[in-house]
Amino acid sequence: MKRFWILVKKELKYGPIVFKIMTIGFALGYGIGFGIMSKLSDMLYYYMLSFTALLISLIGASNVLTSVGYDKQARTGEMILTTGVTIREYIYSKVLDSIITTVIGVLLFDLVFAISGGKFFKEGINFENILMPILATLVFSVFYGSFAIVFKVASIWHKLLMALFLLSVAVFAVVAMVGSFVKISLINGYKAVLPWTILLLFGMIILETGIRLLRIRDFVAK
Amino acid sequence: METCIKVSHLDCYYGKKKALDDFSFEIEQGKCLGILGPNGAGKTTLIRNIMGVIPPKKGQVITLGYDASECFTKIGSISGYLPEGSSVFMNMTLYEYLLFFARLREVENPEGAVAAAIETVELTDERNTKLRKFSKGMIQKAKIASVIVHNPKFLILDEPTDGLDISTTNTFIKYINEFVKKGLTVIICSHLPDVIDRVCTDILFIDSGHNLFCGTKEEFLKQGDGSVSSAYQNVYDRRRAQK
Numbered sequence: 001m002k003r004f005w006i007l008v009k010k011e012l013k014y015g016p017i018v019f020k021i022m023t024i025g026f027a028l029g030y031g032i033g034f035g036i037m038s039k040l041s042d043m044l045y046y047y048m049l050s051f052t053a054l055l056i057s058l059i060g061a062s063n064v065l066t067s068v069g070y071d072k073q074a075r076t077g078e079m080i081l082t083t084g085v086t087i088r089e090y091i092y093s094k095v096l097d098s099i100i101t102t103v104i105g106v107l108l109f110d111l112v113f114a115i116s117g118g119k120f121f122k123e124g125i126n127f128e129n130i131l132m133p134i135l136a137t138l139v140f141s142v143f144y145g146s147f148a149i150v151f152k153v154a155s156i157w158h159k160l161l162m163a164l165f166l167l168s169v170a171v172f173a174v175v176a177m178v179g180s181f182v183k184i185s186l187i188n189g190y191k192a193v194l195p196w197t198i199l200l201l202f203g204m205i206i207l208e209t210g211i212r213l214l215r216i217r218d219f220v221a222k
Numbered sequence: 223m224e225t226c227i228k229v230s231h232l233d234c235y236y237g238k239k240k241a242l243d244d245f246s247f248e249i250e251q252g253k254c255l256g257i258l259g260p261n262g263a264g265k266t267t268l269i270r271n272i273m274g275v276i277p278p279k280k281g282q283v284i285t286l287g288y289d290a291s292e293c294f295t296k297i298g299s300i301s302g303y304l305p306e307g308s309s310v311f312m313n314m315t316l317y318e319y320l321l322f323f324a325r326l327r328e329v330e331n332p333e334g335a336v337a338a339a340i341e342t343v344e345l346t347d348e349r350n351t352k353l354r355k356f357s358k359g360m361i362q363k364a365k366i367a368s369v370i371v372h373n374p375k376f377l378i379l380d381e382p383t384d385g386l387d388i389s390t391t392n393t394f395i396k397y398i399n400e401f402v403k404k405g406l407t408v409i410i411c412s413h414l415p416d417v418i419d420r421v422c423t424d425i426l427f428i429d430s431g432h433n434l435f436c437g438t439k440e441e442f443l444k445q446g447d448g449s450v451s452s453a454y455q456n457v458y459d460r461r462r463a464q465k
Binding site: 002003006007010014074075076078079080081082083084085086215216217220222 | 236270273274275276277294295296298299301303304305306307308309310311313314318322323325326327328368
């Protein structure tokens with residue numbers, strides 16, 4: 001665990017700055033723009049939060065993909081993985097770096113969106129409005145993370161297996177999202193959080209399965 | 223003397239291509255082994271098998287009593303491995319870079335170990351300088367420092383002097399000789415006969431995944447007119463003639 005946090009700290013502090021700037025820029029620009037335009041019906045608000053989580057997580061996924069790819073080509077991955085670090089620690093540190101950046105981005109979007117649309121002043125802080133985008137971000141980050149890692153480094157059979165997993169989860173995600181939009185006016189408390197929690201658990205299983213398929217040679221340039 | 227690394231009947235494939243063919247050799251502790259061979263001979267593959275990065279199809283690598291394919295993490299913690307052409311994290315200072323590796327390797331007193339490593343590679347004045355401001359030679363020194371920061375039992379250096387000027391190469395030769403004097407086992411891959419000649423006690427010649435020669439440097443020099451390059455050429459030509 002100690003090694004894992006050393007890697008996470010390194011990624012956060014010394015990782016590619018371009019992704020962090022992109023995330024913050026996207027969150028601010030998108031938040032202000034859509035906040036002013038939306039008039040903030042609940043339906044649109046939740047839709048925009050999920051959609052933004054999806055898009056910003058994509059930036060995070062690119063970060064993981066680029067970072068692993070760079071480490072492979074620059075042979076820094078080979079150096080790190082021959083210090084006694086496990087593949088799990090290595091991959092999760094990359095994924096967590098992206099998740100932390102993405103969660104900050106999505107919450108920033110949420111805040112700017114709510115302030116510029118007037119919802120924040122009207123309703124004050126709603127815990128669900130914080131928890132829901134975090135969970136959505138985690139779900140998409142885990143999806144993209146496993147997708148990116150497996151497609152970057154694993155064999156064709158692993159890729160097919162993961163594609164099937166991800167397809168089924170994607171269908172589940174759409175169904176869950178549509179369900180939550182339709183029922184949005186009926187939702188009280190934290191019920192919007194439930195489908196995202198289920199998806200997160202599902203996603204974690206997929207990510208873990210993907211990591212188990214990896215071998216150190218997958219991170220070594222030919 | 224105790225055996226440091228024992229490679230037995232190693233077969234390794236890249237796809238369908240056989241990279242190592244029934245490869246065996248061993249090296250005793252405190253020796254410096256130079257691995258020679260043409261491009262694509264299997265030198266880096268052999269090193270990766272020793273480090274446990276690539277599992278062999280057949281055969282076994284025992285490093286200080288540990289099986290490389292099973293005790294990968296343990297071998298990582300007692301060895302220092304510098305891959306060919308590896309990069310550094312340019313946004314870090316030298317101190318941060320070495321501290322990162324010292325902590326990853328769970329060194330007891332990381333700050334002290336980093337200070338000692340910086341002193342060894344004579345970069346004390348550059349301790350807080352960003353690595354992006356370093357010259358190629360200084361970066362190579364930083365990389366060497368990163369693989370000795372945890373006091374490893376053996377070092378594997380793949381082309382450590384590649385692209386360095388004569389003066390920096392001489393400095394590296396001095397470092398490697400000092401490591402060997404301290405009792406460290408060193409394996410070094412290099413295309414430069416001069417480097418091999420000046421640091422190695424033993425030589426391994428590899429071509430097309432086959433072990434063509436493994437013995438002391440003196441025995442190897444007898445293959446030619448007394449220089450590493452002539453011995454290299456003779457062993458290489460004989461192999462080509464056999465083919």
